[in-house]
Amino acid sequence: MRLLLVEDDLVLQQQLFKQLTNENYSVDVADDGEIALYQGLEHDYDAAIIDLGLPKIDGSTVIKKLRSQDREYPILILTARDRWQDKVEGLDAGADDYLTKPFHVEELSARLNALIRRSAGKASTVINNGPFSLNTATAEVSVDQQTISLSSHEFKIFKYMMLHIGEVISKTTLTEHIYDQDFDLDSNVIEVFIRRLRKKLDADKSLNFIETLRGQGYRLIRFD
Structure with a gap:
């Protein structure tokens, strides 16, 4: 399974990269919205993890543009924002689920796994x-x-x-x-x-x- 991980906090990015590669995912990384949009359009991912608060292009805009170009792989958004409006904005942009920072990497893995299964029509683990x-x-x-x-x-x-x-x-x-x-x-x-x-x-x-x-x-x- 190939993932796109978009996170501008490089410490968190490397932590998630290590966790996900240990779980047998192949992971491409980006630390700003411009790179994320390019990679998201260039490759056919199994899922993407996208932070909302990105430099250059914000996460919600990246998601909207991906969806407008018929990129339908599951998207999990990450946000440090605790306002419910921000979460709704991300979901309305086309994301499938969200996690609020800080979070446990085990929860991210479980949610990601569930999104990929559901996208393939598989409900069970x-x-x-x-x-x-x-x-x-x-x-x-x-x-x-x-x-x-x-x-x-x-x-x-x-x-x-x-x-x-x-x-x-x-x-x-x-x-x-x-x-x-x-x-x-x-x-x-x-x-x-x-x-x-x-x-x-x-x-x-x-x-x-x-x-x-x-x-x-x-x-x-x-x-x-």
Whole structure:
């Protein structure tokens, strides 16, 4: 999952960056509204965290402009302002939820996780698909109730596919959603991770749960 984190308090920004990367998110950062707007329009994020009190362009304006350009990924706003009018303004601009500073990073993680799940039509923290189960809160993956250990990038790919079961997902899309902005986007690496997922989650090749569509990408098979 790839996130945009917009926060001009560099201490808080680095604290959140560390927390979110530890939770297997790929995180792009911005410390003013101008950079945030550019990045928010340039990339297809899974979610954005945007502070309202930003230099150059305020957070509410950034959100309005993103929504006006059909960027529909979930947005969680952060605000040090305790007036209810400021929170309403952020929500009316197009944000999906808000947190008032100071806050516990665990609450931010939980709200962010819930927003991403809801945007993919998943209400529960546990996503099930036949013998496969993925817990978005604990980052645990199991097959037939047996826990399987995945690397960070393997987990990111499988989580994205579990949130988009039955959809054709290109190598480029997978690459953009698991790496941050500084990574050299070599989609051939995705083939390696897909191969590892097949080996770890379907060692005897009885499930054939990831379908390869030549020239298009991959599709996670939906199990009844």
